[in-house]
Amino acid sequence: MNGGSGSPAGEIILTPDGSRTALSARHGEAYGSRHGAAGQARHVFLEGTGTDRDPHPRVVEVGFGLGVNFRATLADCARRGVPLEYVAYEFDPAPAEVLRLVAEGGEGADHPVWAALLESWGEESPLPIEVGDMRLTVHFADVLTAPLPQGWATALYLDGFSPARNPEVWTPEFVGRLASALAPGGVLATYSAAGHVRRALAASGLTVGKRPGPPGKRECLRAVREA
Numbered sequence: 001m002n003g004g005s006g007s008p009a010g011e012i013i014l015t016p017d018g019s020r021t022a023l024s025a026r027h028g029e030a031y032g033s034r035h036g037a038a039g040q041a042r043h044v045f046l047e048g049t050g051t052d053r054d055p056h057p058r059v060v061e062v063g064f065g066l067g068v069n070f071r072a073t074l075a076d077c078a079r080r081g082v083p084l085e086y087v088a089y090e091f092d093p094a095p096a097e098v099l100r101l102v103a104e105g106g107e108g109a110d111h112p113v114w115a116a117l118l119e120s121w122g123e124e125s126p127l128p129i130e131v132g133d134m135r136l137t138v139h140f141a142d143v144l145t146a147p148l149p150q151g152w153a154t155a156l157y158l159d160g161f162s163p164a165r166n167p168e169v170w171t172p173e174f175v176g177r178l179a180s181a182l183a184p185g186g187v188l189a190t191y192s193a194a195g196h197v198r199r200a201l202a203a204s205g206l207t208v209g210k211r212p213g214p215p216g217k218r219e220c221l222r223a224v225r226e227a
């Protein structure tokens with residue numbers, strides 16, 4: 001999985017906020033926002049779930065992609081001096097070299113957890129990385145069939161390509177499984193504001209609200225599992 005053959009990730013894209021993303025040749029879609037990949041990570045996921053104010057975040061992510069959301073969260077926790085537990089799912093890992101190039105000079109890229117991740121990327125699944133009180137576990141697995149933590153996550157980052165390109169991670173059935181991974185008070189965030197996504201989240205018992213979107217997007221969603 002560490003090699004470049006059959007690489008699902010193509011061209012690297014520089015975005016207006018100075019961060020990078022890449023094009024997924026397989027899905028014909030960029031991994032992150034072309035209007036600002038780091039900005040999207042911060043606005044939609046970190047701030048959208050309140051992880052930037054949480055004294056001990058426990059995050060579940062669908063899917064890990066290029067690790068932009070992870071690095072934003074790692075850098076924020078390191079800056080605030082709080083521990084982080086982060087569990088991510090990725091069934092089509094991009095080569096480690098693409099993750100490195102996208103991250104170069106960006107937030108979190110100089111953290112030892114990131115270096116350790118690139119070192120062992122794709123070697124085993126689940127892949128546990130632990131440095132001090134920062135813990136990351138990447139499951140190289142299809143999240144549709146993988147077991148999920150139950151009642152555990154303070155935050156859920158639903159970032160599995162768009163509903164149009166990858167409808168499987170947006171069905172009411174799967175969204176219901178995601179809702180059960182949230183701890184009471186936990187928040188799911190996603191950049192989609194599509195009506196069917198809102199309805200699937202609400203049908204899972206979550207309280208759904210729209211927020212202003214990041215650059216290039218009018219609205220995005222946050223959905224809370226009431227305590």
Ligand SMILES: C[S@@+](CC[C@H](N)C(=O)[O-])C[C@H]1O[C@@H](n2cnc3c(N)ncnc32)[C@H](O)[C@@H]1O
Binds near residue numbers: 031064090
């Ligand atoms: C929009 S990208 C995620 C970007 C990522 N969160 C980041 O910060 O770089 C979507 C990712 O979800 C992964 N994905 C899509 N469906 C999946 C599934 N059923 N199981 C696991 N991973 C999935 C894709 O392979 C892709 O890497």
